[in-house]
Amino acid sequence: MTGPKILTDIPALQRHRARADALFLQEAAADEVQDRLMMVNRSFTAPAVVTPFSKVWTPRLPNAVICADSDRLDLSEGAHDLVIHAMGLHWANDPVGQLIQCSRALKPDGMLIVAGLGGQTLEQLRSCLGQAEIALTGGLSPRIAPMGEIRDLGALLQRAGLALPVADSLTLTVEYRDAWHLMRDLRAMGESNALHDRHRTPARRALFEETSRLYTAHYATAEDRVPATFEMVFLTGWAPDESQQKPLRPGSARQRLADALAVPETPLRD
Template identity: 35%
Template sequence: MNTPAIFDHRAIMLHRDRAAGRQGLISPILDAATAILSDRLDDVARPFTAALDIGGRGLVSQMLAERHIPTLSMDISPRQAALCAPHTLCASPEALPFAPASFDLVVACLSLHWVNDLPGTFMQIRQSLRPDGLFLACMPILPTLRPLRSALERAELALSDGVSPRVSPLPTQQGCVQLLQRAGFALPVVDSERLDLRYRSTTALLADLRAAGETSALVQRPRRFTSRMLFAAAAAELESNSEDSRITDCNKNNTDGFSMPLHMAVLSGWAPAPTQPQPLQPGQFQHDLRDVLSGSKATEQIPD
């Protein structure tokens, strides 16, 4: 069965190409996401000898190089791939061009949420890992950009009595857990991180989205010219609904603009291997839970 095309790969490539020269404008966000993955990697007490960096914009490959991990970087955008020299290739994460068991580490930093077939991509990543290899990733999740989506929808309804898809759909944290499980990763872990971002205007928010290559690449996005009235009405809607965030920040002497936090899921999973801890099968337990809960089991005394 063919996967429905939600995202336009050519548009994604063009947006990331254009963003390659402007990503310095959002470097604090990219640096923070890379640092989160770096911290998770530092918690793993084992060496890695062959890593794949998917869409790391040059930051992930640098982080891995500092740890002396040989790395191959890939990106759907030729200009983004060029930022990851010396070992790079241009390819889509939906069709990984690697033999099974090619890597013992795969890292994806804010680069998989434009994939049409996420279950298929996760399966390909698992297959490209050697037994006991690690997959480490961060992805934007809901409710990221939900206020922007709502403001655009209300503004468009008021102006044209209809709604067009303008903001990319994002997964939930629970959805990320299910993706790891469905792909067959062992010991899956998904937790969340939040980057608190504030913008003085909707124009500034849209500028950051362009600098990140995150403007709409939906197949069903409007192809006609968008009236400035729509963005003006959406901006008024978004900024007028930011009173709660202004009140929250009053004690910080920051009452300008509005809050637009980036919610991220941080995912880790391992390619299955016989050496990994395995859950007990039914009937293999050694203690009766009723005894433990009732306290009837004798407590072993530790000699002085």
């Protein structure tokens, strides 16, 4: 019997993150989360943030517990009225397990916010890298972490036992001089290839030269720059509590919809 498939080489990911100095995506996610918190009519007194980049979050939530996004989260059960999982779910070997651990760390009626990267992220680079590698080697190898579609990510909240789940997304488009500058920026973000099944020998320079050529040919703007898409997905759920609103039982309505809308009701034919 085999265990679960390992997605991420954790030591490699930690090395990449230790060198990261371009955190604009992390900052953008933190700003968006703060905007969402301002729309919630609630004061949170015991927050926690799951993130490898404490310097992004400590100025915003100085009283928050900061927890690294390791496979086993260092969070106490039932200790927090707010948990934020920030921009690391796409590297998790067990995404559902991460959310279950966050859920268990919440007090009743506590709130979980997940900020992550969605499936449209780096769609241009994925396409060009794939075309270039097939042309040069006749095959494909793992180079960019898989990222879930918003519908699938939203479903994870229910699997984690959270109530009132909501998912929405924001697309950021960043322009670069060429694909070389984009890939250099990804290294500076700590987002270069840390997949467990990646090739461990350096890729040929010809691969990246062809990727850059294809990127410019297919996507260059009128200003001779190339766009890179980052789809940021935000998931919100609540720890179940008796005080929360619940849907009515089917068939329990006391008024017909036609009466409420003041329109005639037309029966369907058999």
